[in-house]
Amino acid sequence: MNASASALTREGEVQSKIRKVRAFGRIARVPCAAIFGFSLVGAIVMLLVAALGLFFPKIHSATTALATTPQVKMWLSLVMGVTVGLVLAGVYQLYRLFGNLAAGAIYTAENVRRVRYLGLLSLLGVMLAIAIPSASTALLALGFLDASIPESLLVFQWSESLSSAVSAGLILLSSWIMDVGLYEKDHADALRREADLVI
Numbered sequence: 431m432n433a434s435a436s437a438l439t440r441e442g443e444v445q446s447k448i449r450k451v452r453a454f455g456r457i458a459r460v461p462c463a464a465i466f467g468f469s470l471v472g473a474i475v476m477l478l479v480a481a482l483g484l485f486f487p488k489i490h491s492a493t494t495a496l497a498t499t500p501q502v503k504m505w506l507s508l509v510m511g512v513t514v515g516l517v518l519a520g521v522y523q524l525y526r527l528f529g530n531l532a533a534g535a536i537y538t539a540e541n542v543r544r545v546r547y548l549g550l551l552s553l554l555g556v557m558l559a560i561a562i563p564s565a566s567t568a569l570l571a572l573g574f575l576d577a578s579i580p581e582s583l584l585v586f587q588w589s590e591s592l593s594s595a596v597s598a599g600l601i602l603l604s605s606w607i608m609d610v611g612l613y614e615k616d617h618a619d620a621l622r623r624e625a626d627l628v629i
Contacts, residue, residue: 448534455531462525466518473514477507502579505569509562509583516558520551537615542608549601556598559591 527544535541566583569575 452532452534455528458528462521466521502575523547546605549598552598556591556595
């Protein structure tokens with residue numbers, strides 16, 4: 431097989447893989463959009479329920495789980511709002527990333543940024559997993575919260591946080607490798623253009 435035939439075969443393989451990546455991007459956008467929509471609607475409903483519980487406490491008096499003090503409800507609403515906001519931000523980054531892949535923009539600076547943002551959001555999630563139980567314990571000790579606060583907000587989950595921290599580190603490492611690779615690719619393209627101009 432001569433060099434031109436080999437190059438054509440390689441070009442065909444690359445185009446086939448690009449088509450697969452684009453198809454994957456189109457498919458992956460659908461669940462991202464669904465998760466984003468359902469999470470947003472769910473968050474709005476939960477915040478409305480929490481707000482109604484603050485202003486009309488008797489509405490929730492029938493259920494023990496929701497029969498908490500206004501301070502606890504406020505804290506739960508804040509924690510839920512921050513957590514859902516973090517999830518929505520991550521899903522949005524994935525949606526945009528998959529949209530770029532579907533459009534054929536695969537190895538780009540914007541995709542590097544999207545992956546980096548995902549890593550930073552994952553790292554922020556780890557920090558929140560540490561901060562929320564610590565803040566809840568401090569507020570409980572200060573008397574702002576009472577014993578009706580869910581125990582899950584007081585306990586720090588070491589194993590989950592460790593795995594999340596490792597995942598965040600790997601995502602950030604991937605974005606750094608992509609960034610270096612993109613720089614090298616752009617540099618090689620610039621040298622090739624200069625060589626073509628000289629010839």
